[in-house]
Amino acid sequence: MAKILKAERMEDCIGCGLCELVASRVTKGKLSYSDSLIQIRKVKPGQPRFKAVIDYGQKTDYKEIRDICPANCFEIAEE
């Protein structure tokens, strides 16, 4: 089974966006938040809660993305 990046603990996310920035650098050699395989979005206004939208149409199991998260939100696991 292929391994993928999974957002397992988004309740701990503090919205720093470091995962977005690192993902674009690791996968495309560029700096960008918008052109990143992972997008962090607020669940709804007024709430300090976030969700991660991950583009599974490409390889995602980068340990650099998992490890950059200060709140340890991610795991790399089998699909």
Place this chain on the structure above:
Amino acid sequence: MAHHTPTVLHLDLANQSFEVRTHEDLAPWVGGLGWALALLEEYWEEDPIVFAIGPLSGIIPGCSKTIAVFRSPQNGFLTAALGGGHLARSLRFAGYQAVVIKGVAEKPVVINLDKEQALFKDGAYLMNKETGQVFDLLLSSEGVPGQRSVLATGLAAEQGITFSSLYIDEFFAFPRGGLGTAFSQRRLKGLVVSGSGEEDLGTLKQYEEIFSLLLSKVRGFEELERRGTLKNLEVERKISGVPFENLNEPNFEDQNQLVESFTSPARLSCDGCPVGCLHLVLHDKNYIPYDFESVVALGPLLGLTSKEEVVQLLSTAYRVGLDPTSLGVILAYLTEKEKLSFGDVETYLTLVDAFLDGKEDWAKALGLGLDEGVKQLGGAEFALTLGGMEFLPYFNGYASILSQALSLSATTEENRGFLLDLDLLKGELDPALVVTALVAEEKKKILSQLLIGCGYLSLVFEETATAFAALEGVGAGVGHEELEDAVKKIFAQKLSLQKRSGFNPHHVKIPARFFSVPSPHGLLEEGKLRQMIKIYCENYFDAQP
């Protein structure tokens, strides 16, 4: 050397037009405060608001702040404010290193900008609403979700109350100095920045090295992560520096309990920062941001020591858009002047309502700020102001007071006297040495504000070697001497613009109460503080044109 040339967005509110210019002349000013002050000076006669980021903004951990410079609606003086949230990265990836806002709109507007354009829209639908409602509306209709930063003012700014905040991305703010009011005076209700661009640095290996180095340094702020800026209340507890009941007492007994009661909060980070020092508390199903200054100003300073009561006032200030620190100092003044009871939260809530109504003379007067209010209402002996603004609610000693009296800091994030006072507890206190040490710290702060790093991470970004390496790492390197020269010139320029804005430290008022209540340094002497101001003026301020 590889200077960074900023791209500046010029917004004209009167004509509802915009222009994008590359400012090669600004390259030697490195970034952040350097660019912002140069632009403010260039367009001084048009009384602009200038926002600026720096070469590291949005791509280096902890370089998450945007600096705003403007003339404060409270006193007309040059004011600098730092704001976090998504703004720095959104500006960077929209392609702008600075924004200059000029003119006054005919009616309330919202500006929605990205790398292509700035759209001026009717802002009437956002008027007369609470802060949370304004953000709900803006987030549902403007900008690109996930790539935007949203700035908005609240009700208090619309009412012309001069100590109104400008909020960023709901929970962050440009605190103090009334940037919300400055927006409102120009009929600018909101500003939405969508940053969807990308960058190819061309020096990726160097960048990765400096990114890793700074990430490891920034990750060392565990206490800031755990407690937020409220960690400072623990510091103050140890030195008995918490002002209780408008500084009639220098401390109170159960402050440790107050700190403990704010544990396990929700946390938020500015973009690119792993710390998450913005802490929020849930109140009536709404999340309310808090920090050290707002908790002390709306707590112990008013004789309130229970979390529930403090949060009620924090929530009210946020809901209506008032700066909580200034509000607390003004309510403390009113309590003493009108012989009200400290610790009566219901009275304070009623007073805030009356403020918003603005019908009574006292509310109109104090809506202009405490210094202006006292001119009309009297009671100067109860008014704790410094440098034309309500004081920061701690009583550490000479250096933190001096920094405010000289208008060098409006927040604890910027007040380099805060920590200096703690260092000075160890030794003999010589006025000349205090001034020299404070100015040295100010120059280090400027270095961080060029980059532009968070003031709470000052240990990282105020180091010349780190700054030099970081600028090299993003391809915006400047020589050591150039960097140090830029810092000196920008410090001088800041004082020069202070002077031009009418600020004069020779005439600064110092509340008599500061000399009658014991500080961690014992009783402070007015003569000594005046001597420090004199030394500062002779050696630094008076030399500026």
